[in-house]
Amino acid sequence: MSSVISLRLLPALLLSLAISPAALAEQPVSEEISSAPAPLPLRELRNFTEVFERIRSAYVEEVDDTTLLEYAINGMLTSLDPHSAYLQPEAFTDLQENTSGKFGGLGIEVGMEDGLIRVVTPIDDTPAQKAGIQSGDLIVTLDGEAVMGMTLSDAIDRMRGEPGSEITLEVRRKNEKELLSFTLQRAEIKVASVRTETLSGGIGYVRITQFQEKTGPELTAAIETWTHAEEPLNGLILDLRNNPGGVLDAAVEVTDAFIDEGLIVYTEGRAANSELRFSATKQTAARDIPVVVLVNGGSASASEIVAGALQDHKRAVIVGTRSFGKGSVQSVLPITEDSAIKLTTARYFTPNGRSIQAQGIEPDIRVEQSEVKTYENRFYKESDLPGHLKNPEQDDNQASEDSQPDQDGTIGPNELLKQDFQLYEAHTLLRGVTILSPNSGKTSASRSQPEHNEDADTLARSQTAQP
Incomplete structure (x- = not known):
């Protein structure tokens, strides 16, 4: 195998x-x-078959x-x-x-936590990352439907879709009192x-x-x-x-x-x-x-x-x-x-x-x-004093250039x-x-x-x- x-x-x-x-x-x-397997527990196997039969015969819907x-x-x-x-x-x-x-989706790693979908991490340059989804966020709803009670597979299926289609997520974030709402446009993910x-x-x-x-x-x-x-x-x-x-x-x-x-x-x-x-x-x-x-x-x-x-x-x-x-x-x-x-x-x-x-x-x-x-530094320097001596090793335009960000x-x-x-x-x-x-x-x-x-x-x- x-x-x-x-x-x-x-x-x-x-x-x-x-x-x-x-x-x-x-x-x-x-x-x-390396070690030989133990004998099968017959009592537990009988319990399994009993539970299996009870579900087949008595569950509210046929399975x-x-x-x-x-x-x-x-x-x-x-x-x-x-x-x-x-x-x-x-x-x-x-x-x-x-x-x-290449994938069609949102660009997030997720897992299940206490019945909710936990964001492990958003992937760089994906819809989730660009929208502001953060590691540790708990997804509460998908297009208005609560994820509580969904399996991880069900939630993932709902988040999948054709590139260009939209989905709205509500997330619970640590230190935030209110739920945060994000509308994401699915995309082909190329990480x-x-x-x-x-x-x-x-x-x-x-x-x-x-x-x-x-x-x-x-x-x-x-x-x-x-x-x-x-x-x-x-x-x-x-x-x-x-x-x-x-x-x-x-x-x-x-x-x-x-x-x-x-x-x-x-x-x-x-x-x-x-x-x-x-x-x-x-x-x-x-x-x-x-x-x-x-x-x-x-x-x-x-x-x-x-x-x-x-x-x-x-x-x-x-x-x-x-x-x-x-x-x-x-x-x-x-x-x-x-x-x-x-x-x-x-x-x-x-x-x-x-x-x-x-x-x-x-x-x-x-x-x-x-x-x-x-x-912001508010201290005066020698160079701010009127009539200060110039530094012989400094160019006339160097001071002004140093204060500008490089391009x-x-x-x-x-x-x-x-x-x-x-x-x-x-x-x-x-x-x-x-x-x-x-x-x-x-x-x-x-x-x-x-x-x-x-x-x-x-x-x-x-x-x-x-x-």
Whole structure:
């Protein structure tokens, strides 16, 4: 029997929202368990058949036997943990189709919480993110209909639709007394994996929205562009906030871009081949460049693998808030041609043996998100005094030029930094490192240019860490 090993944040049904393209490849999974199974509990089996017959004969509405058995299977799996699920034909088809990277939906990762739909994270540049949906929002109604009582699958089906059609969501947000209403226009979701910017002081900024098949090569290409530029790369900010995960191999490649030896992640479980180990290679794009990794409560699974590995290797400073805490491995096991079960089969661990499950990654420097506001300085300076002596090293127009914002991509008080306090703090930290050890990035670049690895381009991505 074939299967797909996955490290995903939420049940695979979440894929029907068209929000997270993760590669799906088959890899055999042993179903043999080391210990012999215990005898079947006959008393409980009699109870099951009795309940089954009572429902068939006495329930207020007639339910066919096939539906009852599907309910029983689904109940067994969903009672185990939040990530095990029964993928009936429609859900299994969605899982297979939605790995293409193009989806029609809203662009949010969701899960069930107390009967409501909880937003795990909005995906960048999607209708949900542009409308202002935030991580932690609880969806209360969909087009005026209460979600209480709906299954997760039902709610997802209602949020799906043709691109261009609209849906109105009412959400409950922490610290807000009234429900918030959002009218979203569905769209075809094409999530960019890697986005980059250059900040002031020679600081590179990389935002990884999720881990896709080409995330590793895209990150390496961005680093090479910076290291071959005339301006030295003095530091790098790796932003994994609200990144729900993705392809495990991509997380390994991203980590490998910063370390050149040692363990990255390993998994342990009961199945014979569930024990996997991933280690760094010598092909390292940014061996010595100072790195800060940004995480928050929306950083999950593959994001936590990267943050945990770089933290254990003391290769990066982790800044932000505690991550989500998704440290389990799911295997998608086909049952028939059009149905499967998604079963939790293992846990993954950081190089130092830490389990992230229900714990998350604790940042080295905790920084809550807030607004950056500039305090107006009202002190007079020497240059304000009438008749002051001019600085012989200062051009006549320099003072007026310094007071104006730059118009290129590397402005002083960058607009991105103004809007994002956690990023501002990370940038400040790296600027301090740059001042103490200038041009450290330039030295690193000259001796750590990786060779192209064709195997990385063709590697089967059977490991995934996101729905």
